[in-house]
Amino acid sequence: MKAINKFNGIVCPLNRVNVDTDQIIPKQFLKRIERQGFGQFLFHHWRFDDEGNKREDFVMNQMQYEQAEILVSGENFGCGSSREHAPWALLDYGFRVVIAPSFADIFYNNCVKNGILAIRLTEEEVEEITEKAEEPGYRLFINLKDQDITDRKGFVADFDIDPYWKEMLLNGWDEIAVTLNLDEEINNYENKVTAGQ
Amino acid sequence: MAPKTIIEKVWEQHVVHREEGKPDLLYIDLHLVHEVTSPQAFEGLRMHNRKVRRPDLTYATMDHNVPTVNRHIINDPISKTQMETLDQNCKEFGIELADIDHPDQGIVHVIGPELGLTQPGKTIVCGDSHTSTHGAFGALSFGIGTSEVEHVLATQTLWQTRPKTLQIKVTGKLGFGVTAKDLILAVIAKYGVNAGTGYIMEYTGEAIRQLSMEERMTVCNMSIEAGARAGLISPDEKTVEYLRGRRYAPQGEAFEKAADYWLSLATDEGAEYDRTLEIAGEEIEPQVTWGTNPSMGSGISASVPDPEQYDRQADRESIARALDYMDLSAGMKIEDIPVDYVFIGSCTNSRISDLRAAAEVAKGRKVQEGITAIVVPGSQTVKQAAEAEGLDKIFTEAGFEWRESGCSMCLAMNDDIVPPGKRCASTSNRNFEGRQGNGSKTHLVSPPMAVAAAVMGKFTDVRKLAEVHQ
Numbered sequence: 001m002k003a004i005n006k007f008n009g010i011v012c013p014l015n016r017v018n019v020d021t022d023q024i025i026p027k028q029f030l031k032r033i034e035r036q037g038f039g040q041f042l043f044h045h046w047r048f049d050d051e052g053n054k055r056e057d058f059v060m061n062q063m064q065y066e067q068a069e070i071l072v073s074g075e076n077f078g079c080g081s082s083r084e085h086a087p088w089a090l091l092d093y094g095f096r097v098v099i100a101p102s103f104a105d106i107f108y109n110n111c112v113k114n115g116i117l118a119i120r121l122t123e124e125e126v127e128e129i130t131e132k133a134e135e136p137g138y139r140l141f142i143n144l145k146d147q148d149i150t151d152r153k154g155f156v157a158d159f160d161i162d163p164y165w166k167e168m169l170l171n172g173w174d175e176i177a178v179t180l181n182l183d184e185e186i187n188n189y190e191n192k193v194t195a196g197q
Numbered sequence: 198m199a200p201k202t203i204i205e206k207v208w209e210q211h212v213v214h215r216e217e218g219k220p221d222l223l224y225i226d227l228h229l230v231h232e233v234t235s236p237q238a239f240e241g242l243r244m245h246n247r248k249v250r251r252p253d254l255t256y257a258t259m260d261h262n263v264p265t266v267n268r269h270i271i272n273d274p275i276s277k278t279q280m281e282t283l284d285q286n287c288k289e290f291g292i293e294l295a296d297i298d299h300p301d302q303g304i305v306h307v308i309g310p311e312l313g314l315t316q317p318g319k320t321i322v323c324g325d326s327h328t329s330t331h332g333a334f335g336a337l338s339f340g341i342g343t344s345e346v347e348h349v350l351a352t353q354t355l356w357q358t359r360p361k362t363l364q365i366k367v368t369g370k371l372g373f374g375v376t377a378k379d380l381i382l383a384v385i386a387k388y389g390v391n392a393g394t395g396y397i398m399e400y401t402g403e404a405i406r407q408l409s410m411e412e413r414m415t416v417c418n419m420s421i422e423a424g425a426r427a428g429l430i431s432p433d434e435k436t437v438e439y440l441r442g443r444r445y446a447p448q449g450e451a452f453e454k455a456a457d458y459w460l461s462l463a464t465d466e467g468a469e470y471d472r473t474l475e476i477a478g479e480e481i482e483p484q485v486t487w488g489t490n491p492s493m494g495s496g497i498s499a500s501v502p503d504p505e506q507y508d509r510q511a512d513r514e515s516i517a518r519a520l521d522y523m524d525l526s527a528g529m530k531i532e533d534i535p536v537d538y539v540f541i542g543s544c545t546n547s548r549i550s551d552l553r554a555a556a557e558v559a560k561g562r563k564v565q566e567g568i569t570a571i572v573v574p575g576s577q578t579v580k581q582a583a584e585a586e587g588l589d590k591i592f593t594e595a596g597f598e599w600r601e602s603g604c605s606m607c608l609a610m611n612d613d614i615v616p617p618g619k620r621c622a623s624t625s626n627r628n629f630e631g632r633q634g635n636g637s638k639t640h641l642v643s644p645p646m647a648v649a650a651a652v653m654g655k656f657t658d659v660r661k662l663a664e665v666h667q
C-alpha cells in the first residue's frame with residue numbers, strides 16, 4: 001500500500017446520499033481475478049449510457065473534473081456489498097481521498113487497506129465543499145499528520161481518524177507483516193483454546 | 198460480575214492481542230470463502246510466499262457465478278475462469294471446497310449453518326457482507342473485504358475496533374401472514390439504512406424468540422442493510438436443537454458439553470446496550486419496497502410516498518431520483534404496481550421453510566401469463582429436500598421454473614438477469630439500481646408475497662389470498 005500524508009487535488013462533488021458499492025462498481029465487472037484495471041468501470045452506469053456513450057450530465061464526465069483526485073459525497077457512502085473492487089476502482093481511476101459525512105463500515109476499512117484516505121466531515125462542511133467545488137480547479141489541501149483540510153480561500157476543517165489507521169496510512173505498512181510479528185501470541189491463543197477443549 | 202451482552206462475551210473470548218490506541222486483534226474460528234472476493238487474496242499470499250495458516254478452519258464454495266439451468270454450461274468465460282481459479286487455489290492451499298458438482302454446494306450463508314459449521318460463540322468471517330446471517334446462532338459474524346480475506350488466510354486473525362452495541366427489540370407477536378422478512382424490512386424502513394453503522398446489533402424480544410432458526414437467519418442476514426456489519430440473536434434451545442446431529446457440529450457427549458457452553462453465551466439479564474431501538478411486532482404488515490435502497494419500503498396497504506413531504510432536502514432528492522428510476526409516481530397504490538419477473542431465492546429466503554411457505558401459496562394457482570417466475574433453492578441439500586416433499590412439482594405446475602442452487606438473480610452475475618426496464622418481485626435483500634440487471638427494477642418482498650405477486654400479476658396482500666382459500 002502506498003503511504004499518504006500531505007495531499008492536494010481537484011475536488012469532484014458527487015452530491016448524492018447512500019451511494020452503494022453496486023453503483024461504484026457494478027457486478028458485471030467483479031469477475032476479474034486481478035486488483036488492477038477497475039478504474040474504467042467506476043460508476044459505470046452513471047458515467048455511460050446503454051450504448052457506452054458518456055452521459056454528459058454526470059458530474060465526473062464534465063471536463064473540469066477530469067483530473068479530480070478527491071471525491072466528495074453525501075452520507076453513508078459505500079453502503080451495501082463488501083466488494084473491495086469498489087476502492088480498487090476509485091484508486092485506479094485516480095481518487096486518493098474520499099470525503100463524506102459518514103461511510104459504511106466495511107467500505108471504510110477497505111479504503112484504509114488500500115491507501116485511500118476516507119475522511120468524515122460534518123454535513124455542513126461537506127455542503128460547503130460541494131458548493132465551492134463547482135468552481136473549476138477547486139482544490140483541497142489535506143494533511144493527515146495534522147488531521148486538517150484547507151483550501152486557498154480560508155476553509156479549514158479538522159478530522160478524526162483512528163490512530164492505528166493513521167499510522168498505517170502514514171507509513172504505507174503491510175498489515176499482514178505487522179500481524180505476523182505477533183505470531184507467538186497467536187500460537188499461545190491457539191494452544192490455550194486447544195487445551196480448554 | 199457485571200451483566201454482559203453476548204456481543205461482549207464472544208468478543209472478549211477472541212482477543213489475541215490488545216494494546217492501548219489500537220484495535221483488538223481477534224482470532225477467527227471459521228473463514229468461509231467464495232469465488233468472487235478471494236482470487237486477489239490468494240494471489241497476494243503467493244506474491245509474498247505466505248501460506249494459509251489454518252486450512253482446517255477455512256471452507257470454500259462456489260455460488261455467485263454458478264449457472265442454475267445446466268451446471269456445466271458456463272457461458273461467460275470470465276465466470277468460468279473465476280470458478281477454476283477458486284478450484285486451483287483450494288487445491289494449492291489445501292482448503293476444502295464444495296464445488297459445482299459437490300452435493301453440499303450452495304450459497305455460502307445457506308450451507309454454513311446447514312453443515313453445522315456455524316455455531317454459537319464462534320467468530321465467523323467471509324468476503325461477503327451478508328455473513329451477518331450466521332449471527333442467528335449467536336456467532337459473531339461479519340463481512341470483510343478482500344485485503345482482510347488475505348489477512349485472515351495468512352494469520353487466522355483480524356484487527357477490529359470494538360464496536361458499540363445496538364439492541365433491536367421486537368415486542369409482541371407477528372400477525373398472520375407476516376414473515377421474518379417483513380419484520381426486518383419494517384425495521385429498516387423505520388430506522389433507515391445506516392441505523393446500525395458503527396454498531397453490532399442484537400435482536401431481542403418476544404417476536405424474535407418465537408422465530409425458527411431459519412427465520413432468524415433471514416432477519417440477521419439483512420443486518421447489513423441497516424448498516425450493521427453483524428447482527429446476533431442469543432442462543433436458546435432452538436439453536437441447540439437445530440445443530441444436533443449436523444455434520445460439523447460436535448457429536449455425542451461433546452455436543453451436550455458444547456450446548457451448555459452455547460446457552461451460557463446468551464445475554465445476561467440487565468446487560469446494557471449503547472443504544473436500543475424498538476418496534477412492535479403486531480403492527481408490522483407484509484412489506485414491499487418501492488425505492489432503490491432497502492429502507493425505501495412500506496406495508497402493502499400503503500401508497501408510493503411523495504418526495505415533497507420529506508423535511509430534508511437530501512431525502513427529497515434521493516426519493517425523487519429513486520421514483521424516477523423505479524418509474525413510479527407519488528400516491529400510486531403499492532397494490533397497483535404490476536410485475537414482470539418473480540424471483541424466489543438468495544441467502545435471505547431460499548431455505549426449505551421459505552420454499553414451503555411459497556409453495557403453500559402457489560399450490561393450485563397459476564403464474565399470470567407473461568410473468569417469468571423462478572425458484573432457486575439455496576443449496577443442493579435444500580433442493581433435494583424440496584424435491585423429496587414434492588415442492589418442485591407444486592412450483593412447476595403453477596408455472597414457476599425450478600432451478601439449481603446458487604445466488605442467481607439476487608445479483609445477476611450468472612445468466613439469470615432481469616432485463617432493462619423490467620420489474621421484479623424478489624425475495625433477495627438489495628434493491629439497488631441495476632442490482633438484478635442493468636436497468637432492472639427490484640421490489641423486495643417475502644416468499645409468500647412474491648408468489649402472490651406472481652399469481653395476481655401485481656403486488657397483492659397475501660393475506661387476502663388466504664381468505665379466499667379458507
Ligand code: SF4
Pocket residue numbers: 260261304305306325327543544545603604607608625626
Ligand atoms: S444470495 Fe445474493 S446477497 Fe446472498 S451471498 Fe449471494 S449474491 Fe450475496
